[in-house]
Amino acid sequence: NAGVTQTPKFQVLKTGQSMTLQCAQDMNHNSMYWYRQDPGMGLRLIYYSASEGTTDKGEVPNGYNVSRLNKREFSLRLESAAPSQTSVYFCASSFRTSGSDTQYFGPGTRLTVL
């Protein structure tokens, strides 16, 4: 039982390059999330998916797209990376979207955009 897995763990991009961050959970959770963590800013919600087939914007969606491929997988895509997207990205999942449901986080992807 791996919980929430994320790939890659580290990535360095040049400005303008694109990439997809992958996330998968094996807990049969309905809801999945993408957060970014920046120094002095805490965790900020980028996008979330309440259930398979639905996605919604969070607090900081600009510059990102997401795909809920199936119940297990939720990917985050940067179409044209910018230095402001240098951050640590966390994927999380929970049974429901309600914040009172415990969210389980992956180990994170550290992204640097040069």
Place this chain on the structure above:
Amino acid sequence: DQQVKQNSPSLSVQEGRISILNCDYTNSMFDYFLWYKKYPAEGPTFLISISSIKDKNEDGRFTVFLNKSAKHLSLHIVPSQPGDSAVYFCAARGDFGNEKLTFGTGTRLTIIP
């Protein structure tokens, strides 16, 4: 506009003593509060939570206190242990229609042996 604030970026406490981490919020519609703990190179993990209808919740060495009138919550760890050294995030959930979590900026707790 930071709706959930942790004004102390760091805190050092002697092993065996009490650690008190503080969190303030501005949105009176928040109705559920959580604490997450994060070790380096790992994702956050849930620690303890409290509903706005309560003023205290206890789980072993961890107790969370909520003061709604002051819009303030605190996490007490007694006694503090070296394994408690981590970053602690408080988070708040909005009411119906906005149930996503809003996280604070985190407090790095260091337990001194």
